[in-house]
Amino acid sequence: MASITLRDVRKSYGNAHVIKGVDIDIQDGEFCVFVGPSGCGKSTLLRMIAGLEDITSGSLAIGDTVVNDLPPAQRGVAMVFQSYAIFPHMTVRENVAFGLTIAGASKAEKDAKVAEAARILQMEHLLDRRPSQLSGGQRQRVAIGRAIVRKPEVFLFDEPLSNLDAALRMDMRMEIGKLHQQLGATMIYVTHDQVEAMTLADKIVVLRDGKVMQIGAPMDLYHDPANLFVAGFLGAPSMNFIDVTVKAVNGNSALVFNDALDPVEVSARRGPFRVGDRAILGLRPQYLSIAEGPGKLHGTVALTERLGAETVVEVALRNGKAVIAALSHDAVYPIGSAVDLGFDPAQAHLFQPEE
């Protein structure tokens, strides 16, 4: 069993605190994605799990064993690096077999395991080439191949697709997803790309400045973000935030408004909110629509981007702020024309303003 448990894990370089107390539970066989902007500590956290960085305090357990002080090799993890870290002077075959060579495996065993890894990754024809003769995607396969021959319980991926071009990135993303289903191993995947996080993860950990912002299944995070940061980080185009004032509080809901927004009653469970408080209303562009009759938000069209199946409209609100609406049909809205936007209050999120 290779569940992974982090308890109040911290990392400091002198006075610089990089990881500020992180608790994460990852189940056996789960695909967990650490996501966050650059500098949030996600790679550091992954390297701490791998054993490449010391843990300043807290405990890290793989399975039932606390591994804080074990060297990387004894943690039963394999890692795929952003720069692939494949050995330039070895052939693909030697690279993939490296872990077995180190462990002193017989040639027959190496051949069998390398052949199996090559079959899984569809790179049998590459085995006798040198890394310099491979494309980026092929190098990535070699790096993954080297990780899977050892049949580790935990795979760690450190931004594995960020050096690939967009088309290849999508292919490899799907392959990594398939690989996870095929191997059933626990995987931790670090990325700053929210699309990779949303599509691959069973569980997403959103990090910011060394702290966990929210942990949960991708759809839970998308539909029920715990705070402004998570709400703004996941989803593209990102969520509109509108400053509002609380007019009335009614149990679990609140009536909010501003100059451009007619009073609307939305869920207030990220509260508490009091009458007269300032608050922030989050509206995903996809859930905004052009109202036929009088809508809730009033403004004028500032910009239209027609993408064929989708039309992105930037609306300048009456109070000077702008919101973006992503409409799932092709339509023309002349710039400067007055529009009213409507939305389902159940899809709106009310947050407390950040200090």
Next chain:
Amino acid sequence: MASRFTVSNRTGWLMAGPAVLLIAGFVILPFLLAVGLSFTNQRLVSPNPTEFVGLANYNQLLDLALLTVEPLKDDAGQTVLKDGVPEYPPIRSLTRNNPDRPDLNGMREWFSFSSGGDARLVVLARDVVFMKAIVNTFTFVIVVAPVQAGLALCLALLINQRLKGINIFRAIYFMPVVVSIVVVSLLWRLIYDGQSGLLNNLLGTLSFGMIPPIDWLGNPSTALGSIIAMSIWQAVGFHMVIWLSGLQTISPTLYEAAAIEGASKWQVFRYITWPGLRNTAVLILIVITMQAFGLFAQIDVMTNGGPLDSTHTIVFQAIERGYGKQDISGGSTISVILFVIVLSISLIQRWLTREKS
């Protein structure tokens, strides 16, 4: 964008001019002169006209011959024994005015060995000192190249760590390189002194007087070794820095990948560090070899080729002949021979260490 400087031919030549002139004057011209003079009898200062002598200079330096010498026989045809071993005629009697072998005239014994039976095989050289110089130089190169490269690599591995004050060690190891080899040689002459030298004092103290003082530079069996040891010490820091630069080009993630795969320290060196240093190793090997063939200053300051010619080297010979004996054609010939030796060895090294695809 082509700037005015890159398209203007005249500016280009003006910029390159000083370097081209200096290289032509101090490298290319002397090289061509040396090749030319080696086929003449030119002397440094001489009233006589220069004559073309063909390969005579080369013949004078490199001529070797093999002579089988039978033991002396008495009138009865019995081998003459002296102290139980056969007695041989003096070599001089066979090389001088020998009507059977006029080609041996003027040659001297280099070394001899038994050929089984009583007869001895004697290798004769026209210039025994030059032969010794070649042997000494090769000995120097064969010892210095691997030992200096190996030590430098060990030092580089030691200082390639993130430790507090590691720069102090880097500076200490590099210091001898900055000091002129002449100064180093003078200092080491004191260290090696036969009476009260530092080395003898040290050995005597450490062994409680068991090791008697040795005249390191005055003894034919220790002189060359002493110079080798000092030369390795002096330049090891330079090669250490080159190794270090090679070590630092190896991507740290390769080491991390190896750590995750569980490689031991030796395996990391064997599979990652050493292959990553391949090009550096080729460079260092060739540089040390070429430098070692140029051995001169240490000899000139410390031993002057002695004792008993045991520290004569090719370059020392070239300079001693060319300027000491004013035989500039002989010195030139030695330079050309050295050039051919170094060139062929470098080419062989290049070929042996080529990228096998």
